[in-house]
Amino acid sequence: MSPRTSVVWTPDFLSYQLSDDHPLNPVRLDLTMRLATQLGVLDGVETLAPEPATDEDLTRVHTPSYLTAVRSAPHEPWGVGHGLGTDDNPIFLGMHEASALIAGGSVLAARAIAEGRADRAVNLAGGLHHAMADRAAGFCVYNDCSVAIAWLLEQGYERIAYVDVDVHHGDGVQAAFYDDPRVMTISMHQHPLTLWPGTGWPGEYGKGDGAGYAVNVPLPPGTGDAGWLRAFHAVVPSLLESFRPQVLVTECGADTHSDDPLANLELSIDGQRAIYHSLRDLAERTAGGKWLVLGGGGYSLFRVVPRSWTHLLATALDRDVDPARPLPADWVAHAAGLTRHPLPTAMTDGHDPSFTPWGDDVAERVDSAILETRRAVFP
Numbered sequence: 001m002s003p004r005t006s007v008v009w010t011p012d013f014l015s016y017q018l019s020d021d022h023p024l025n026p027v028r029l030d031l032t033m034r035l036a037t038q039l040g041v042l043d044g045v046e047t048l049a050p051e052p053a054t055d056e057d058l059t060r061v062h063t064p065s066y067l068t069a070v071r072s073a074p075h076e077p078w079g080v081g082h083g084l085g086t087d088d089n090p091i092f093l094g095m096h097e098a099s100a101l102i103a104g105g106s107v108l109a110a111r112a113i114a115e116g117r118a119d120r121a122v123n124l125a126g127g128l129h130h131a132m133a134d135r136a137a138g139f140c141v142y143n144d145c146s147v148a149i150a151w152l153l154e155q156g157y158e159r160i161a162y163v164d165v166d167v168h169h170g171d172g173v174q175a176a177f178y179d180d181p182r183v184m185t186i187s188m189h190q191h192p193l194t195l196w197p198g199t200g201w202p203g204e205y206g207k208g209d210g211a212g213y214a215v216n217v218p219l220p221p222g223t224g225d226a227g228w229l230r231a232f233h234a235v236v237p238s239l240l241e242s243f244r245p246q247v248l249v250t251e252c253g254a255d256t257h258s259d260d261p262l263a264n265l266e267l268s269i270d271g272q273r274a275i276y277h278s279l280r281d282l283a284e285r286t287a288g289g290k291w292l293v294l295g296g297g298g299y300s301l302f303r304v305v306p307r308s309w310t311h312l313l314a315t316a317l318d319r320d321v322d323p324a325r326p327l328p329a330d331w332v333a334h335a336a337g338l339t340r341h342p343l344p345t346a347m348t349d350g351h352d353p354s355f356t357p358w359g360d361d362v363a364e365r366v367d368s369a370i371l372e373t374r375r376a377v378f379p
């Protein structure tokens, strides 16, 4: 039987606008939904409209005093602390409401799976993986990934796997479940010596009962499709096969792309599409087909995120989009009205994700990164 997929969406997600010139611009979500719609990817798909997460949902992960600070910050912005009021996390009007709505979206996606109404569920506005129990960080106010996982645990789930392919370390989700063997967190990311937040070392493998259930795969700057996929396939499938999660939760940030202005990996749209196909395959083979898909980072607003996440939606819906597909003229015209950047013309960057443009020296650097992780997780 073909899997049922729910897509969580409301135009109110676009109110998560941190500041005018902030890299996390919600236009990327608008452009993604327009592109997916115009390509027919969402034809006949009923979207689920979320409610804001309740305080009960949020306090499974966050402290009550942090919720109070987020609620009051727009009205008393001086000395609120909790990581609020920085360039990364400016205080904005309605920030509790906008952040709770995104977290509510991820809980709704989890609920659709838990109640058996869907096998897969997608919240592209989610993936805010840096928020900590009592502080905002890295553009993230509430950690919707952790809130959704904590909700699933509350329902009685015993094994949840979290795989984070965003270029940044999934530090907030790792911290929330660091000593909990029910949640295996795996993050692939650019090496902590070279990218904020500077964590995600292979030696961070969990503590107490959770020892062995946190996994980090740091990759050297410059890693491209083939190197990234080589590292992924050397580590992730065998872990998921032995853990046998009841749900696979994925954070699918698109900031690994070579055009991304915030980081230095060199993936293409074609490599990212291959990642999404591998995640789908792993959900089918190791998690009984249960797949909760979250968005994340991605700062090439016009050239990358809409195409990459349209492939992600298509993958979750089993309606794979041919990479050769040209971009619809209406979409290009709309995007051209918003940017002076040159726009792509097709759903591909013309890369074969298995092609290795590099020599033995680079292969060796990627291999030693893989070995470092394997030594830490498979002692």
Ligand code: TV7
Pocket (backbone or CB within 6 Å): 019, 021, 022, 023, 087, 088, 127, 128, 129, 130, 138, 139, 166, 168, 196, 253, 255, 261, 262, 296, 297, 298
């Ligand atoms: C999930 N990198 C989030 C990734 C969060 C990365 C950072 C910026 C940045 C912020 C801006 C801005 C920026 C061009 C880039 C140490 C600092 C250096 C702020 C200027 N332009 C995700 C967080 C990271 C904010 N933070 O994983 C407003 O780059 O490196 C840092 C910290 C201090 C703060 N300054 C940057 O993808 C969603 N921030 C322009 C305007």
Ligand code: CA
Pocket (backbone or CB within 6 Å): 164, 165, 166, 167, 168, 169, 170, 187, 188, 189
């Ligand atoms: Ca990551």
Ligand code: ZN
Pocket (backbone or CB within 6 Å): 166, 167, 168, 253, 255, 296, 297, 298
């Ligand atoms: Zn990121």
